[in-house]
Amino acid sequence: MTVDPWRDRARRALATRLRENLPTDSRPHYVICGSDPLIYTIAEELAGHRVRVTAVVPPRMRADVPDLAALRGVRVLRAERLDERTFKAAGLEGAHALALVNPDDVGNIHAALCAQEVESGLRLVMRMFNPSLGNGVKQLFADCTVLSDAAMAAPAFVAASLGELTPTYFRHAGRTLTLVRRSEARPEHVVCVLDAGERGVLPPDGTPAAPTDLVLAEAAGRTPGMDVAARRIVRHRRRRKPLLALGSALRAALNRKLGVAVLVTLVVTLVSGTILAQADPVDGFWESIYVTLLTAVGSSDVEMERNHLAQASQLALTISGLALLPLITAAVVEGVVNARLALASGRVRTPREDHVVVVGLGNVGTRVIRQLTDLGIEVVAIDRKAQPLGAKTAEELGVPLIVGDAALQETLRSASVDTCQALVVVSTDDVTNLQAALNARAVREDLRVVLRLFDGDFALRVQRAFNLGVSRSVSYLAAPAFAAALLDRHMIATIPVDRHALLVTEVTVQDGAPLAGRPLRAAGEPGRVRVLGLTPHGSTTMSWLPNPAHVLRPGDRLAVVARRVGLRTLAERAATPPPPVDGSPAA
Structure with a gap:
């Protein structure tokens, strides 16, 4: 006979509480640790499932995190560190699962190791940003789910920035489904309508169809949406304009003080060369340039027979020439360095x-x-x-x-x-x-x-x-997946639609559940829950077009797409009613 590890932990925790004369509560207990808005959204998800939740947070929470104590059934524990002492105070012994959702990969790993010292074999749900590190962490713990809120939320931001639907694919029961507009899918491939615009999310059957409706459809071959995506990729390839980019780089390379010094030196050189050429006439324009430049670089001889103005000009020209060469060298070096830094940092405003x-x-x-x-x-x-x-x-x-x-x-x-x-x-x-x-x-x-x-x-x-x-909202998009992992629910996919997060998951009808003995149509709820398919008890094949009159039995598995509130209600209707709490009669 296989022993349920959670039930065994729950029995031990209950025995401990009875031995210490503490109040008993047979509801499943979940512990979540975090410091940003994600912990609130996860706690809000769990609060409606008739479970006990302990939220471990730092003493000083961020200002953008709402009050966790206002949520029903949530106990808040403030602690500086996530160590064995903190986890014992949170009641981790006998807990159903632990979620570590701090935005710190290494800190979450350390907390997980400490938690294992308090309750071995505990189901862990960890938030990790580094995917390679997350894959390695899975090997350290027997029952561990690693999720990334950033990875789950990023596609929604990308899709919104492009103003189009990006392909959302997932595979279930032998079919690959995708999110497209109705006009991009063949009628026979449409599974259900997810968003009908002003007519609402998950509209009831019989709602008039529109080409702009978002539908869940079978991805059979190359779809029009894929062609649109391919054209967009080609259209938005980087347009390189080298001349304009070079001009921007040169502007970024200029240093005002160095430029003024170079300009003053050039003016002195030009004026002195002109005066020198007038005082000591030479034949032709080239000889004037030749004498001026030769004098500017310091290759001039003392000319005592010249007048005082010519001598002063020659002296100024020689001194400015000595300054000109280092200034030009400094300008070139600094310009190259500044241009490279500007290009690398993005300060250059290239077209x-x-x-x-x-x-x-x-x-x-x-x-x-x-x-x-x-x-x-x-x-x-x-x-x-x-x-x-x-x-x-x-x-x-x-x-x-x-x-x-x-x-x-x-x-x-x-x-x-x-x-x-x-x-x-x-x-x-x-x-x-x-x-x-x-x-x-x-x-x-x-x-x-x-x-x-x-x-x-x-x-x-x-x-x-x-x-x-x-x-x-990143936490709004990611929280359902974290909550599903904590509840040990099979989450298939999360589909962002407008500001809604539609969840594709499986729900199993349990013994004594309110749904048991009811027809399949009773599981659906317009605007909240849509049944995609049914896997009858004892079968391994899912029916994508189940009979709405099918009478649900314990063990039947329903594949549904639902909003958060709808899924919460459906899960309660498909679950065995909880036992009485503190001696009170069952609801």
Whole structure:
């Protein structure tokens, strides 16, 4: 007989609480550790699943993180370090799973090792930015899921910046599905409508179709959307204009003080040479130039028979000639160095068209510039720091990095924002992002702006008030996948649609569940849940066109696409009702 490791841990934790005369609670317990908005969004996801959540946060949280204590069923524990003592205080013994979502790869690994000392065999869900490091971490722990919020959110920003759908593919039950517009898919390949514009997300069956509807369709062969993407890649190849770029480099290479010194020396040389030529006439223009230059480089003899004006001019010419050569050498050397630095750092405003300006080279910004570059799109990056997280990636990809404040129009103009196709602002500060977006619109009114904002309500109000285009929330897009991994739910894909994150997942009907004995049509909910297919109990084959009248039995698996609230409700209806808590009757 196989023993469920979580149930065994739960029994031991319950026995400990009874032995110590502590209140008992049989609900599953999850511990999440983090310090940025992602921990709030994950806790919000879990709060509606009738579970206990302990959020371990630093004593001083970031200002943009809402109050976790306001969420139902969430206990907040503040701690300086994530060590064995902290995990014991959080009740990790007997916990169902642990999520480590701090924006620090090494710190999360260290915390995971400490957690294993408290509760061995614990399911771990870890946030990692470095993919190679994440693959290695999986080998250290028996039950570990490694996720990257930046990798999950970046495609949504890329798609919004291009103003088109980028292919979203996933494979399930023998079919490869993709997100396209209805006009780009054959009717027989359409699985369901995801977004019908003003008619809503996940509309009910029978809703009139429109060519602009976003649909989930089977990717059979080469689709029109792939042709559009191919044309876009060719159209936005980097347009090189060497002469104009050289002129920009020369302007960046000029040093004002050195230029003034060279100019004064040249004027003295010209005036002195003219006077000398008039005082001691020579035959022809060439001989005048010859005598002047020869004297300027110091190859002149003392001429006592000349008048005082000619002697003074010769003296000035000789002295200026001695200064001219070092100044010219210094100007050439400094100009070459400045030009190379300017080209490397992106301070040179070379003429660009149809490029994408990305503000913020953190985890998300680095992923965005890499994906845009893979699509053949020219990118210019802006960051306050001289060496941001993605500086090395930008250098490898040949992406110019402009160091400056994106909230200033001067910085935006240096990135040729007036001729770019889109501005993607993905720094971690909502205020800075909004300032950059508004200033970019002041430079160019019709600019497409993709804005990263955490607060969903604030983002919608900003979008309506300022008409800033598209806003995205990284934590909102990534949190469902982290919550699904914690709940041990099979998440197939996450599809961003407008500001919604549609989740494709499987839900299993359990013994005693409210859905057991109900027809399949009862599992769907217009606007929230759409059933894609059914795998009956005891079968390994999924039916993509199940009978809506099929009576659900325990063990039946439903493949669904749903919004977060809809999936939460469906999971509760498909799960075994929880036992009474603290002796109270079951709901």
